[in-house]
Amino acid sequence: MPAAQQPEWPDRDRLKRAEAELATMPPLVFAGEARRLSSALSRAVEGRAFLLQAGDCAESFTDFTADTIRDRLKVILQMAIVLTYGAGVPVIKVGRIAGQFAKPRSSATEVVGGVELDAFRGHMVNDDAPLAQARVPDPSRLITAYNQSASTLNLLRAFTKGGFADLAQVHSWNQQFVAASSQGQRFEAIASEIDRALKFMAACGIDTDTEANLHQVEFWTSHEALILGYEEALTRLDSLTGDYYDCSAHLVWVGERTRQLDGAHIDFVSGIHNPIGCKVGPDASPQDVLELCDRLNPHRVPGRLALITRLGASKVETLLPPLIEAARSEEHPVLWVCDPMHANTITSAGGRKTRRFEDVLAEVSGYFSVHRRLRSWPGGLHIELTGDDVTECLGGVTDFGEDDLHLRYTTTCDPRLNARQAIDLAFQVADLLRREPAGQ
Ligand code: PEP
Ligand code: CO
16 A cells, blocks of 8 residues: 655665564564553543643654753653543543654755755654754664664653652652743642642541652653654554554554554554544544544444644634534544644744744634534644743743754744643643543
């Protein structure tokens, strides 16, 4: 089947060797974990939970430290607390992390300083440096991506199970540059209320020490399943069920540029048993959505399929209702997730890719109002963020303008919300979610 967006590897033998090596490596996740995520997501389909899927647009081989992993985790945990506390709904935390190394591109080449170069396709494939040599696809990067995913996942497991994510630590997730801002202070107020609630429970005689939910969180990994050789090499037969699982992450999704019904990506994910996502852009018709549902979730298992809509702030209110109606008419249990980033990308006067916080928020609000109108559950949010104090997205609580984007613009691909913008968004989403009649 045609596989869109695959690199032109110059040396097929080296590619085959790298894939063969990957096929002998241990799985990164266990099939049973992926099944537990499916069952958590089924609760989000039923209106009893909310998915927060967040992380980098493209993880980087060069910007890879324990601190950046910790800081991304902190922001996601903070957002999840704001949503859980603000809306009283359990939040399923899924990172775009530990594997998000490959990027689809709208154009195969780009012009940098007057020179045409092959596009950067993520560190799993080539390097982002603006040099012809750096852009040559290198199969050894598949192995590096696997190793970096393994060590990232190891640290995430340590952080989330080993005390860092303990509710008693909630104050320490507020990073210095956030704490001084009004969103940081709002977060501190919630953290103090959580402290009081924990003390109250202890004073009532509840043994808070032995309640694991107070000391650990479940954190799941996800990425776009783009480079099929990599994903196939990590796909394993589960000995317990006899089913195939892509053990590169708990959840993988198919991107907007690779979701052709007769293409290799849709065929690949139709054969694995992980929970899966599929991006749905403004060109998708209700018929496309129905065919995706039939193909990817023929048995209508709730929690199997998330459709991640990225329609654009100005279009979501008109384009989303027919898609929801189509899936509903055939009784497909879709988890509807809003990606308010990818259809709201603009180019600044200085030529940088950016997004306006106001557009991101407008798409989220439109998504909530459509779901409310149709009595459908707004199941989750998919965003690109970083724990760093970057200047990549405009507006919202930040005070920089187009001329300041260059100050701390470190993304190798799309512009990400910084920690203050991400927490601000979480407060606004919590307000929207609180108004939803849950459990329909
Ligand atoms: C992405 O999620 O980074 C991405 C490329 O999204 P989409 O496929 O929706 O354009
Ligand atoms: Co992106």
